[in-house]
Amino acid sequence: MKKTYSEENYLKAIYHISKNENKVSLKAIADSLENNPASVIDMLRKLKEKQLITYDKTQGAILTASGETVALDIIRKHRLWEVFLVEKLHYDWAEVHPIAEQLEHIHDDQLAKRLDDFLGNPAFDPHGDPIPANGKMPVYANKRLSELEISQSGKVGSVRDTSTPFLKYLKQLNLGLGSKIEVLDKLDFDQSMIIAIDGSEPRTVSSKMTDNILLITE
Amino acid sequence: MKKTYSEENYLKAIYHISKNENKVSLKAIADSLENNPASVIDMLRKLKEKQLITYDKTQGAILTASGETVALDIIRKHRLWEVFLVEKLHYDWAEVHPIAEQLEHIHDDQLAKRLDDFLGNPAFDPHGDPIPANGKMPVYANKRLSELEISQSGKVGSVRDTSTPFLKYLKQLNLGLGSKIEVLDKLDFDQSMIIAIDGSEPRTVSSKMTDNILLITE
């Protein structure tokens, strides 16, 4: 079934929001697309009818399997085109986003594959974000905890410091590979953070600690 | 001023029609875009208001200077993308048109230039059509007279047979470089043509003659 430019953008937005928040609210979508909530609800109804998402006000929007397939396809094309623009056309990585926003909507059965091959099957786009393939977003421990903003979250993918004291400290925090960390607050003066580990009560951790935790955020 | 996808397609269609017919009628545009004449007239009004064309029913649609600039820009991008798709992504030349129809509408100030450089500043697209540059369509003697259909026309750009008898024959016909030839009729059984040279009275010419005249049709 053919998707419109606009439908594709909604699906993409829902995908991205769902990676940073546990609920994809109407308002979050409206903010992200800079559309009016009244417009958003219309589109959500339409996407629901097409079985690309489920939606109700308490659960928020959730991509169905086919909705996620579409979203990942668009994100894949976006990131491949960004690689093209930077590697082949020598754009600065900061300029390419708005162009890729247009290019990602070009429809052709073979295009993504051919572009991917031409570019040498890159794993990351110029911003370091992984490029989806085979309908899945590759999972990497790609972000230091210290890079997260307040209210963002991720799963522990690896640690950079493997010294015994550090690992003991982590154990004491009840933190291991796969633990979910949510950033509740950041203290500006020393970059320490207040975090929740697997939803438990808040803990304060130093910047030395947050620099050494690598998270899976996609 | 920003142009919509649809406006750009109308301007492109008007440009192409104007190269093959002496009047760009409403009906011709409607046929070319496979739109309803009622839709076309609305758009022509809009393009007229934006001063991209002039239009009245007797003259038909005529691109203004700025309208032609837009049309040539779109055609340039279309043809550059076709080169990219064939040369870099190894598409067959027959498959690329519908993809280029989408790519031609990507807006970015630097994109055409960068793509052009990346492709090595090609002069022709994979179909042999010239790629506009500097706001102008390059002029080449690119079509044999024998390839024209009835009612099409072109200007003589060069001749393939430069033997004295042939050139004498041309002189006798009052035909030289720059002469305008219009095809009035084609005879199926021996491919001979009835043509008007610079609007004078019809002459019948053989396929041997029409195969050796190269015309400028763009």
Added chain:
DNA sequence: CTCATGTATTAGGTTAGACTAATTTTGTAT
């Protein structure tokens, strides 16, 4: 518990770009 505030929803309107179904104009053949 209640009320203020934020979030969700409804109702109705706008614009671009298409459509169908008349109607008018134009050009052409007899």
Added chain:
DNA sequence: ATACAAAATTAGTCTAACCTAATACATGAG
């Protein structure tokens, strides 16, 4: 000159995707 067909035009409709303004609901602070 007439009459017919083709082309142009008008009037009114439709859909997608947006909007504003008003209303309903939910939730957390006092």
